[in-house]
Amino acid sequence: MTKHHVSTTINGEPAEFLCEPQQTLLDVLRDELNLTGSKEGCSSGDCGACSVIMDGRVACACLALGVEAEGRSIETIEGMAEGETLHPLQRLFLEEAALQCGYCTPGFLVAAKALLDRKPDPTETEVRFWLAGNLCRCTGYDKIVRAVLSAAAEMRG
Amino acid sequence: MDGQGQDFKWIGKRTVRPDGVDKVTGRANFGADFSLPGMLVGKVLRSTHPHARILSIDTEKAHALPGVKAVITAADLPDIPSEEAHFGEDPTDFRHVSHNVMARDKALYDGHVVAAVAATSESIADEALGLIEVNYEVLPHVLDVEEAMKPGAPLVLEDLITGGVTPTPKDPSNIAKRVQFDLGDTEAGFKKANMVVERRFTTKPVHQGYIEPHAVVASTSEDGHTLVWCSSQGHFMIRAACAKLLGLDVSQLRVMPAEIGGGFGGKITVYLEPLAVLLSRKTGRPVKMVMTREEVFRGTGPTSGTVMTVKIGATKKGQITAAEATLAYQAGAFPGSPVGLGCMTAFAPYDLENVKTVGFDVVVNRPKATAYRAPGAPLAAFAAESVLDELAKALDIEPLELREKNAAKEGTKAPYGPRFGPIGYVETLQAVRDHPHYSAPLGPNQGRGIASGFWMNFGGQSSAVVNVNEDGTVVVTLGHPDIGGSRASMALMAAEVLGIDIAKVRPIIGDTHTIGFSDITGGSKVTFASGMAVVEAAGDVVAQLRERTAMIWEVEAEGVVWEDGHALPASTNVGEFEPLSLAQIAAMAAKIGGPISGRASINAKGAGPGFGTHICDVEVDRETGRVVVLRYTAVQDAGRAIHPAYVEGQLQGGAAQGIGWALNEEYVYGDDGRLQNPGFLDYRMPVASDLPMIDTVIVEVPNPNHPFGVRGVGEVPIVPPLAAVANAVENAIGVRMADLPMSPPHILAALEDKA
Numbered sequence: 001m002t003k004h005h006v007s008t009t010i011n012g013e014p015a016e017f018l019c020e021p022q023q024t025l026l027d028v029l030r031d032e033l034n035l036t037g038s039k040e041g042c043s044s045g046d047c048g049a050c051s052v053i054m055d056g057r058v059a060c061a062c063l064a065l066g067v068e069a070e071g072r073s074i075e076t077i078e079g080m081a082e083g084e085t086l087h088p089l090q091r092l093f094l095e096e097a098a099l100q101c102g103y104c105t106p107g108f109l110v111a112a113k114a115l116l117d118r119k120p121d122p123t124e125t126e127v128r129f130w131l132a133g134n135l136c137r138c139t140g141y142d143k144i145v146r147a148v149l150s151a152a153a154e155m156r157g
Numbered sequence: 158m159d160g161q162g163q164d165f166k167w168i169g170k171r172t173v174r175p176d177g178v179d180k181v182t183g184r185a186n187f188g189a190d191f192s193l194p195g196m197l198v199g200k201v202l203r204s205t206h207p208h209a210r211i212l213s214i215d216t217e218k219a220h221a222l223p224g225v226k227a228v229i230t231a232a233d234l235p236d237i238p239s240e241e242a243h244f245g246e247d248p249t250d251f252r253h254v255s256h257n258v259m260a261r262d263k264a265l266y267d268g269h270v271v272a273a274v275a276a277t278s279e280s281i282a283d284e285a286l287g288l289i290e291v292n293y294e295v296l297p298h299v300l301d302v303e304e305a306m307k308p309g310a311p312l313v314l315e316d317l318i319t320g321g322v323t324p325t326p327k328d329p330s331n332i333a334k335r336v337q338f339d340l341g342d343t344e345a346g347f348k349k350a351n352m353v354v355e356r357r358f359t360t361k362p363v364h365q366g367y368i369e370p371h372a373v374v375a376s377t378s379e380d381g382h383t384l385v386w387c388s389s390q391g392h393f394m395i396r397a398a399c400a401k402l403l404g405l406d407v408s409q410l411r412v413m414p415a416e417i418g419g420g421f422g423g424k425i426t427v428y429l430e431p432l433a434v435l436l437s438r439k440t441g442r443p444v445k446m447v448m449t450r451e452e453v454f455r456g457t458g459p460t461s462g463t464v465m466t467v468k469i470g471a472t473k474k475g476q477i478t479a480a481e482a483t484l485a486y487q488a489g490a491f492p493g494s495p496v497g498l499g500c501m502t503a504f505a506p507y508d509l510e511n512v513k514t515v516g517f518d519v520v521v522n523r524p525k526a527t528a529y530r531a532p533g534a535p536l537a538a539f540a541a542e543s544v545l546d547e548l549a550k551a552l553d554i555e556p557l558e559l560r561e562k563n564a565a566k567e568g569t570k571a572p573y574g575p576r577f578g579p580i581g582y583v584e585t586l587q588a589v590r591d592h593p594h595y596s597a598p599l600g601p602n603q604g605r606g607i608a609s610g611f612w613m614n615f616g617g618q619s620s621a622v623v624n625v626n627e628d629g630t631v632v633v634t635l636g637h638p639d640i641g642g643s644r645a646s647m648a649l650m651a652a653e654v655l656g657i658d659i660a661k662v663r664p665i666i667g668d669t670h671t672i673g674f675s676d677i678t679g680g681s682k683v684t685f686a687s688g689m690a691v692v693e694a695a696g697d698v699v700a701q702l703r704e705r706t707a708m709i710w711e712v713e714a715e716g717v718v719w720e721d722g723h724a725l726p727a728s729t730n731v732g733e734f735e736p737l738s739l740a741q742i743a744a745m746a747a748k749i750g751g752p753i754s755g756r757a758s759i760n761a762k763g764a765g766p767g768f769g770t771h772i773c774d775v776e777v778d779r780e781t782g783r784v785v786v787l788r789y790t791a792v793q794d795a796g797r798a799i800h801p802a803y804v805e806g807q808l809q810g811g812a813a814q815g816i817g818w819a820l821n822e823e824y825v826y827g828d829d830g831r832l833q834n835p836g837f838l839d840y841r842m843p844v845a846s847d848l849p850m851i852d853t854v855i856v857e858v859p860n861p862n863h864p865f866g867v868r869g870v871g872e873v874p875i876v877p878p879l880a881a882v883a884n885a886v887e888n889a890i891g892v893r894m895a896d897l898p899m900s901p902p903h904i905l906a907a908l909e910d911k912a
C-alpha cells in the first residue's frame with residue numbers, strides 16, 4: 001500500500017510522518033510518532049480517551065485520519081505541561097485525586113483544556129455536559145468535575 | 158472523620174500519588190503502550206455462533222499469506238487436565254480457562270476465540286483471519302438461566318455433572334453446582350412472622366467496563382524464556398496461568414506489570430496473554446495483541462445475569478424472623494459464577510436467627526462470567542434490600558429503622574458462618590440518619606431510597622521489600638498491581654513506620670522476578686494485605702536501623718528506640734548519644750554491616766468485613782420513563798482511611814457503577830445468540846452529565862487485625878446502589894422495579910401496568 005507523506009504541527013513543533021490512507025490519527029500518534037499518551041478505549045468516538053485538540057477544537061483522534069493532520073496543528077497530552085510546570089488542570093487533577101487508574105485522564109485533561117480555553121468560567125452543568133464524551137469508569141466523575149472547576153477558578157485568578 | 162489529626166504523621170494525609178505526574182502527562186505506560194523492535198501483531202478469530210461444534214479448521218491459506226508468521230488453534234495448546242485455580246475470590250479450573258482462551262471441540266459463545274495469527278502488520282493479520290476456514294456444525298444454544306436449568310436444554314458442556322447435591326446426578330446438565338447456607342430454621346421463623354414479603358427479581362449481565370482494553374506484548378528469547386508486558390490485576394496470576402496453559406516452568410516466564418487502566422475484577426484472568434506467549438515462542442519474535450472494544454464486550458468478563466427470589470418475614474415490631482433467598486446465576490460458558498458469594502452476602506448486614514440461601518451456578522452460551530467488584534453481592538443485595546423496603550412499608554416502619562432494628566454488630570453470627578468482630582454497620586446507619594441529605598425535602602415525581610451492602614473483604618499472600626538507599630531515601634517494592642492509587646497508601650504507611658518524609662519514599666510495583674509472590678489486586682485486599690506487608694517490611698528496616706545504631710554506639714539493640722525517623726537511646730541508662738537519623742545511618746551502612754533492606758512475605762489474615770449504606774434521590778419522568786439521579790450519598794466504614802481522597806474515590810466510583818447497573822447497562826442478545834450491543838454507544842455507561850456529585854461519609858471503626866485498622870474499601874460501594882436506586886424509584890412513582898435495568902422502556906411498561 002502506498003503511504004502518504006504528511007506534514008503537520010504537533011504540540012507546536014513541525015512533524016512529518018508516513019501513513020497508510022486508512023490509518024487513524026490515533027494510530028499515527030501512538031504507533032508512528034510514539035506519542036502514546038493519547039489512549040484508545042473504543043475506536044468509535046464514544047470514550048474520549050483519545051481526545052486531542054485539532055486547530056483549537058477538541059476531536060477524537062480515533063475518528064480522524066492520519067492524513068487529515070496535513071497542514072493542521074495538533075495538541076496532545078504530551079504538550080500540555082510547559083517544561084516542568086504542569087498545566088493547572090494537570091496539577092489540580094493530582095491534588096484533588098481526580099484519577100484512579102488514570103487511563104481516561106489524558107483525554108479528560110485535553111477535553112477540559114479545550115473547554116477552559118473557550119470558556120474560562122463554566123458552571124458545573126457545563127463541565128458535565130462538555131465532558132460527557134469522555135468515559136471514566138473509576139471515579140464517578142465527582143473529583144474530575146471538581147478539579148476542572150478548581151482549575152478554572154485558579155486560572156481566572 | 159478521616160483519620161487526620163490523630164497520632165499519625167502521614168496516615169490520613171491527602172498526599173499527591175507517587176505515580177501521578179506520569180499519569181497526567183501521558184508518560185505512564187499502560188498495556189498497549191509498549192513496543193519492541195521487530196514486533197508482530199497478533200489477532201484472534203472469534204466464533205460468531207453461540208454454540209457450534211468445530212469440525213475442522215483449515216489454516217493453510219492464512220499461513221501462505223506473505224507476512225503471516227504463525228497461525229495457532231487449540232491443537233497447538235496442550236490439552237490440560239482439570240485443576241483448581243485460585244485467581245480471585247472464587248476458584249476456577251485451569252482446563253476451563255484453557256478452553257475459554259481458545260475453543261477446543263466446541264465454540265461456546267458468540268466471541269469465543271477459535272484461532273489466532275501473528276503477522277507483520279495489523280492489516281495482514283486481519284486479512285489472515287479472513288483466510289482461516291472453520292467448519293462448524295451449528296448446535297442449538299441456550300442463553301437464559303431458567304431455560305438452561307430445564308431438563309432437555311441444550312448442553313453447553315456435555316460432561317458437566319452438578320456438584321453439591323447428593324446423590325450425585327448420573328446425567329450431565331447445565332447446573333454446575335448447587336450451594337446452600339443455613340442458619341437456624343427458616344420454616345419455624347416464618348411461622349413467627351406477622352408479615353412475609355416474597356418477590357422474584359431478574360437482572361442482565363453487565364460488563365466491568367474498564368476503559369483500557371486488554372493488551373499484551375510477549376517476547377521470547379532463544380533460550381526459551383519469555384518476557385511478558387501486560388496490564389492485569391495480578392502479574393503472578395498471568396504467569397501462573399500462562400505456565401499452566403502452555404506447559405512451561407513458572408521461571409521461564411517473567412511478567413512485567415504495566416499500568417492498568419481499570420479492571421474491577423475483569424482482569425483477574427487471562428485471555429490474550431497465553432496466546433501472545435505461544436505466538437512469540439512459535440515465531441521467535443515479540444508479539445503484541447490488543448483487543449478492540451467489541452472484543453472486550455464479546456470475549457471478556459461480564460458478571461452474571463440472574464433470576465433471584467427473596468422472602469423475608471418479620472414481626473409487627475419489625476423483628477426479622479426468617480430470610481430466604483434462591484439465587485440462580487449465569488456462569489457463562491464455564492462454571493464459576495459468583496453465586497456462592499451472593500448467598501453469603503445477601504443477608505450479611507443483619508443479625509438473623511433463621512436464614513437459608515440456595516444458589517445455582519448455571520452454564521449458558523455466553524462469555525465466561527468474570528468477577529465484577531464484590532462479585533455476586535450487588536445482585537443478592539438488590540433483591541434482599543428491595544424486599545426489606547417492601548417489608549418496612551407493609552409494616553409501616555421507616556426502612557432505615559427496620560435496618561437499625563436488625564443490624565449486625567460485633568458478635569453477630571454471619572449467615573455464612575463466622576462471628577463478626579468489631580464492625581461498623583450500625584455506625585453507617587447512624588451517619589445516614591444524621592446526614593442532611595436524609596431529611597432534605599423532595600419534589601413531585603421524586604423519591605428517596607436507602608440500601609445497605611456488605612463485603613467480607615479478603616486478605617491473602619503479599620510481599621514487600623523496603624530498600625534504604627545510601628542517601629536515606631527509600632524504595633518500597635510491592636507485588637500487587639496498583640489499580641487505583643495503592644502506591645500512595647503504601648508510601649504513607651512506610652513513611653509512618655519509618656518516620657521519614659513521604660517525599661523520601663518511592664513505591665514501585667515489582668515484576669514476577671523481582672518481588673515475592675503476591676496475589677491479585679482484588680477482593681479489596683491491597684491496602685489491607687499489602688499494607689500489612691509494607692508495615693512489616695518497614696518494621697524490619699527499623700529493627701536493622703536500631704541494630705546498626707547499637708553497633709555504632711556499642712550498646713545492646715534493645716537500648717535503641719526508633720522515634721520520628723531517628724534512633725535514640727532508650728533511656729539515660731544506655732548512655733548519652735546524639736540522635737541518629739535514618740539518612741545518617743544509611744550513609745554509614747557499608748561500614749556497619751552493609752545495605753539495609755527489609756522484607757516481608759505474608760499471608761494476611763483477618764480482613765475486616767466492610768459495610769456501607771447509601772442514600773439516593775431520583776426523579777422519574779413519567780412521559781419518557783427516564784430516571785435521573787438527583788443526589789447521592791455513600792456512607793462506609795473504612796476501618797481507617799489511609800488516603801481519604803482515594804477512599805472517597807472508591808465510594809464514588811462504586812456508586813457510579815452501581816447506578817449504571819441499576820438504570821442502563823445490560824448485555825442485549827438476539828434470538829440468534831449474538832451480542833447486539835458490543836460498543837459504548839449501545840452499552841451505555843454513565844457519563845458525567847448523567848450523575849450528580851456523589852457525597853461521601855467515611856466512618857472509621859478500626860479493624861483490630863491491621864496495624865492501622867484498615868478494612869478493604871473497594872468493593873462495598875457497588876453493593877448498595879442497585880437497591881438504593883430501586884427503592885428511590887418506588888418512592889417516586891409507587892412501582893416496585895424487580896427487573897434490571899430500570900431503563901426508560903421498562904419504567905414506562907411498569908407505569909402502564911400500574912395504571
Ligand code: FES
Nearest residue numbers: 041043045048062
Ligand atoms: S478511542 Fe477514540 S473515542 Fe474512544
Ligand code: FES
Nearest residue numbers: 100101104136138
Ligand atoms: S480513572 Fe480509571 S477510567 Fe478514569
